[in-house]
Amino acid sequence: SQQGEEDPQALSIQEGENATMNCSYKTSINNLQWYRQNSGRGLVHLILIRSNEREKHSGRLRVTLDTSKKSSSLLITASRAADTASYFCATLVSGNTGKLIFGQGTTLQVKP
């Protein structure tokens, strides 16, 4: 089964608009993390939300988690051209050694 599926696969918006990406997963999790990857580069940790949390903010980022629906969303407010990147959700499955299971990612393009 697929763990951590994001939608949409691709998103194109104008600078200043908000971008929302969704992630669904299938198994019980300890936490869910969002990462960003600029083209051909490494993964940058953005934010972590624990399974007992429902919402978390960090700067222009807002993450929600609904464990009953096994889904999470990442909202980037007032987007900038520099936010152009791929965004991945990754789940830490309960009881394991800390391996992350990544989704397919959402490619965000912010047009200036």
Next chain:
Amino acid sequence: EPEVTQTPSHQVTQMGQEVILRCVPISNHLYFYWYRQILGQKVEFLVSFYNNEISEKSEIFDDQFSVERPDGSNFTLKIRSTKLEDSAMYFCASRSTSGGAYEQYFGPGTRLTVT
């Protein structure tokens, strides 16, 4: 700010050759990981390493793969006999164990091209 480093940034090798990918995790971290990302696909877990031994490995991590922490700073991934399908970006990651910290810090990756 401390960061995970990886060398080389790009490795080209012929099929059947051995490669060693190197990583220097963040110095006070105790859990280490390797992931790979085939071009255009998602990041896949390969192996986790703690207390000088493998704690978990995926189906991808077969007998052709091995990991080692040869000294107090380096963490290596060896592929004994590379195949074309091993071409991918390989990411090393590390995390602390203090305070229930689960954030993994990733290196910039090594792009492995097998010809």
